[in-house]
Amino acid sequence: MSGDDPDDDPDDEPMTAPTKTPMTRLPPRFPLATLPTPLVPARRLAATGPGRLLVKRDDLVGFAVAGNKARALEYLVGAAIDFGARVLVTGGGPGSNFCAAAAVAARVADLECELVVWGDPGAAPNMRIARAAGARILPTGDDDRDAVDVLVAERAAELSLSGRKAYAVPRGGSTAIGALGFADAARELVAQLAALDDRPSAIVLPVGSGGSCAGLLSGLAEAGCPVPVVGVSVSRPPAAVREHVLALARQCSVLRGAPPPRPAQLELVDARGPGFGSLTPQERERCRTALHTEGFLLDATYGAEAFSVALDLCHDRPGPVVWWHTGGVAAAIDRLGRPEGVPVSTSRPRLEEGHGTP
Numbered sequence: 001m002s003g004d005d006p007d008d009d010p011d012d013e014p015m016t017a018p019t020k021t022p023m024t025r026l027p028p029r030f031p032l033a034t035l036p037t038p039l040v041p042a043r044r045l046a047a048t049g050p051g052r053l054l055v056k057r058d059d060l061v062g063f064a065v066a067g068n069k070a071r072a073l074e075y076l077v078g079a080a081i082d083f084g085a086r087v088l089v090t091g092g093g094p095g096s097n098f099c100a101a102a103a104v105a106a107r108v109a110d111l112e113c114e115l116v117v118w119g120d121p122g123a124a125p126n127m128r129i130a131r132a133a134g135a136r137i138l139p140t141g142d143d144d145r146d147a148v149d150v151l152v153a154e155r156a157a158e159l160s161l162s163g164r165k166a167y168a169v170p171r172g173g174s175t176a177i178g179a180l181g182f183a184d185a186a187r188e189l190v191a192q193l194a195a196l197d198d199r200p201s202a203i204v205l206p207v208g209s210g211g212s213c214a215g216l217l218s219g220l221a222e223a224g225c226p227v228p229v230v231g232v233s234v235s236r237p238p239a240a241v242r243e244h245v246l247a248l249a250r251q252c253s254v255l256r257g258a259p260p261p262r263p264a265q266l267e268l269v270d271a272r273g274p275g276f277g278s279l280t281p282q283e284r285e286r287c288r289t290a291l292h293t294e295g296f297l298l299d300a301t302y303g304a305e306a307f308s309v310a311l312d313l314c315h316d317r318p319g320p321v322v323w324w325h326t327g328g329v330a331a332a333i334d335r336l337g338r339p340e341g342v343p344v345s346t347s348r349p350r351l352e353e354g355h356g357t358p
């Protein structure tokens with residue numbers, strides 16, 4: 001199992017160390033999303049046989065096509081404003097949903113945005129969104145993803161020294177502050193389940209840089225909800241993901257002054273694949289069914305993988321399974337335009353005119 005677009009490479013999203021800055025209070029939330037996002041049964045899909053699936057529609061988050069990342073950005077932008085920043089600096093790869101969402105979030109918050117981007121930003125849909133929002137894109141000129149966070153921090157320091165105070169956000173926005181958004185989302189889900197009088201057997205979501213899963217665990221512990229969380233790791237070995245997500249979840253709970261997350265609540269599925277352009281025939285068929293029955297657009301990296309795992313769990317476990325549709329809509333549409341199984345070629349990186357590597 002894997003994505004079919006190098007631009008969507010989740011390695012773009014790092015295992016960032018949780019923030020070490022001690023917090024005395026939560027940052028203010030800068031509202032971006034239209035919340036709560038709906039929790040809906042996939043009835044037409046169920047008629048095709050997989051069992052009961054409840055879908056948490058963060059693809060309908062109502063802010064650009066930011067999906068799950070709108071929730072993290074509400075707190076990250078709030079923290080940037082609180083910090084007195086003029087510029088939000090972050091980064092990622094050409095296919096980064098987070099970069100696009102951060103650029104639009106910064107724009108509406110009256111912040112400038114600079115994005116350090118590895119590889120060739122080119123015309124990838126998420127880069128087009130970022131440019132349309134007025135972000136300055138700084139290509140690194142090579143494919144070294146791990147260097148991005150260092151360059152982000154350096155660029156923020158450079159801007160601050162020059163008098164434009166900058167707030168640095170690591171790739172994916174997966175800091176303890178970013179995770180606060182999904183801790184809120186957990187409470188949102190718990191309230192929706194209570195209203196439905198339903199108790200799911202699992203909550204399934206894709207895991208890249210881990211902030212969403214971490215916040216979810218923190219928020220579920222806070223709400224006293226023991227439903228297992230199944231994290232679908234799309235890029236890293238489950239053992240490494242577990243350690244990182246739980247550390248981040250603990251930090252998030254500390255920020256909230258809430259009970260710690262329960263490690264036993266987290267199950268991980270290894271959904272790393274052999275390479276790009278290689279969704280299995282079954283996954284492709286399931287993406288097609290998701291579109292043809294419910295109108296769900298799934299990106300190959302996150303959506304298709306987590307959806308497929310959720311369908312398997314519907315067969316294996318009693319009760320409904322909650323599948324978190326985290327968005328990825330720009331990448332999903334981009335995927336539809338390509339012949340199946342043909343990955344986009346990885347062009348050599350080039351510098352964008354007027355912008356050098358920071």
Ligand SMILES: Cc1ncc(COP(=O)(O)O)c(C=O)c1O
Nearest residue numbers: 097208209210211212302326328
């Ligand atoms: C559409 C989508 N779903 C899921 C994720 C994974 O979220 P996280 O990085 O918080 O693990 C991402 C990360 O960018 C994403 O873009």
